[in-house]
Amino acid sequence: MDLHLRGKRVLITGGSKGIGAAAAEAFAEEGCHLLLAARSGDQLKALADRLRSAHQVDAATSVVDLRKAEDVARLAREAADIDVLVNNAGDIPGGSIDKIDEATWRHAWELKVFGYINLTRQIYAQMRARGGGVIVNDIGAAGEKFDANYICGSAGNAALMAFTRALGGKSLADNIRVVGINPGPVGTDRHVTLLKTRARHQFGDESRYKEFQKSLPLGRPAHAREIGDLMAFLASDRSGYTSGVIYTVDGGISAGWG
Numbered sequence: 001m002d003l004h005l006r007g008k009r010v011l012i013t014g015g016s017k018g019i020g021a022a023a024a025e026a027f028a029e030e031g032c033h034l035l036l037a038a039r040s041g042d043q044l045k046a047l048a049d050r051l052r053s054a055h056q057v058d059a060a061t062s063v064v065d066l067r068k069a070e071d072v073a074r075l076a077r078e079a080a081d082i083d084v085l086v087n088n089a090g091d092i093p094g095g096s097i098d099k100i101d102e103a104t105w106r107h108a109w110e111l112k113v114f115g116y117i118n119l120t121r122q123i124y125a126q127m128r129a130r131g132g133g134v135i136v137n138d139i140g141a142a143g144e145k146f147d148a149n150y151i152c153g154s155a156g157n158a159a160l161m162a163f164t165r166a167l168g169g170k171s172l173a174d175n176i177r178v179v180g181i182n183p184g185p186v187g188t189d190r191h192v193t194l195l196k197t198r199a200r201h202q203f204g205d206e207s208r209y210k211e212f213q214k215s216l217p218l219g220r221p222a223h224a225r226e227i228g229d230l231m232a233f234l235a236s237d238r239s240g241y242t243s244g245v246i247y248t249v250d251g252g253i254s255a256g257w258g
Contacts, residue, residue: 008031009083010083011075012086013089014089015036015044019088019228024036026229032057037061072115076122076123082126092152094194097148100152135167135179138227141253146158149198178243179243181234184251218251222251
């Protein structure tokens with residue numbers, strides 16, 4: 001299926017690895033030009049070089065920390081001509097309420113929650129001035145199936161779900177679509193880290209983290225590319241009447257699996 005994305009310019013935050021890198025691959029295969037943003041310059045450069053060579057697209061990089069207002073403003077200036085924003089950066093730690101202190105909670109939300117909101121505020125204004133665009137928020141299924149052992153993430157994701165629905169419910173008046181994706185477990189390094197934290201708290205042994213994967217649908221987490229492909233579809237005009245909604249991709253977990 002041709003998604004009619006060729007030549008579109010796409011900004012992906014958290015674009016150096018995991019879902020961000022998978023999304024970059026999906027958009028590059030569709031002929032999109034990329035601006036990849038993250039804190040890890042070496043990984044960004046390696047990915048951009050590979051995608052540029054493999055798909056003959058432009059692939060620029062921006063090393064930023066979206067917790068910093070000046071970095072958000074700089075990235076927005078660099079992305080003045082983008083058609084699609086994929087908000088994806090985040091590293092909220094696992095843990096129950098007695099394990100996540102205030103400083104840790106605020107640090108996590110500065111990137112995942114306020115990072116999304118602050119960048120969207122600036123990019124949305126630019127898109128409106130240019131005549132339209134698409135914003136895709138990678139949120140997380142813990143925002144709808146709450147997890148006391150990931151309480152900081154559940155609360156933050158729920159806030160971003162409300163933000164996405166509220167903004168996207170009216171954004172078509174500006175010819176902008178705002179949509180969200182709630183991945184469940186995805187087989188990334190971050191997924192393994194979260195499971196190791198949970199295993200350490202529950203069993204006292206992080207090496208037992210794989211025990212939590214046995215009960216997943218199909219006996220596995222989602223592949224990052226399964227999320228990246230959905231991002232590309234939602235950003236395309238094939239999904240042109242879609243705004244203010246969240247797509248859950250968790251193999252049925254939030255619908256009652258297990």
